[in-house]
Amino acid sequence: MKHAPLVESLIEAFTCLPGVGPRSAQRMAYALLERGREDGRQLAGALTAAMDGVRHCQRCRNYAEHDLCPICQDPRRDAGLVCIVASPADVLALEQSGEYRGHYFVLMGQLSPLDGIGPRELGLDVLEQRLNEGQIQELILATGTTVEGEATAHYVLDLAREAGVSVSRIAQGVPMGGDLEFVDGATLAQALRGRRPFST
Known part of the structure; x- marks a missing residue:
């Protein structure tokens, strides 16, 4: 299916985001066009303000x-x-x-x-x-x-x-609440190398 040029442009614009492929971009574009026009305008305004104002x-x-x-x-x-x-x-x-x-x-x-x-x-x-x-x-x-x-x-x-x-x-190794059996070997090795004296 071929989209209208403006729709195609909107879909392509969403694909610049990390993790957003053509299908996800198409769903986003359709959602805004079908029932989120005001949200889309708000998004456009926030994007413009951030791109111009954040340094x-x-x-x-x-x-x-x-x-x-x-x-x-x-x-x-x-x-x-x-x-x-x-x-x-x-x-x-x-x-x-x-x-x-x-x-x-x-x-x-x-x-x-x-x-x-x-x-x-x-x-x-x-x-x-x-x-x-x-x-x-x-x-x-x-x-x-x-x-x-x-x-x-x-x-x-x-x-x-x-x-x-x-x-x-910063210390690296076993996360709080983690069980050793679920921690990978490289993380355990790092935790052992970074050990420190234990005191109460």
């Missing part, structure tokens, strides 16, 4: 509507403690834990030379400048354990060492 924070590279994001503007946060994460979704996850009161630096990806993602694309030149300013006392690495995540962590570690900043890494 990167000048200090941490997280999403912001002004030069600094709300976290970087908050004077109650510990400016000497900076957590390195790959994406804004990681910031949200850490914030939801309620345990972290420092600042962040959002890489917006991980080192991947094959994909053309090098240190500059991740803003590591900006991080290096911040490290050399002397305000940061500790970096917490919260990158993934993939090959790219490990390469990124080691690159950041080298930058921090050159600046004389201490570096720690």
Whole structure:
């Protein structure tokens, strides 16, 4: 079946979203056209506003509507403690834990030379400048354990060492409430390597 050009254009627009193939995009387009015209207009308005108004924070590279994001503007946060994460979704996850009161630096990806993602694309030149300013006392690495995540962590570690900043890494291993029999071998190995003294 051939769609009208505007319908085809709408379907194609939805396929730019991750995990949305042609069939899912067609269902979304049909849903809006059949019974969600007002929702569609609201969606279009929100998309336009976000695309025009959201930028990167000048200090941490997280999403912001002004030069600094709300976290970087908050004077109650510990400016000497900076957590390195790959994406804004990681910031949200850490914030939801309620345990972290420092600042962040959002890489917006991980080192991947094959994909053309090098240190500059991740803003590591900006991080290096911040490290050399002397305000940061500790970096917490919260990158993934993939090959790219490990390469990124080691690159950041080298930058921090050159600046004389201490570096720690979030603990990795067995999840809370998890049974060992259901945990994969690589995760168990990481948990054993990262063990620490037990105290009450």
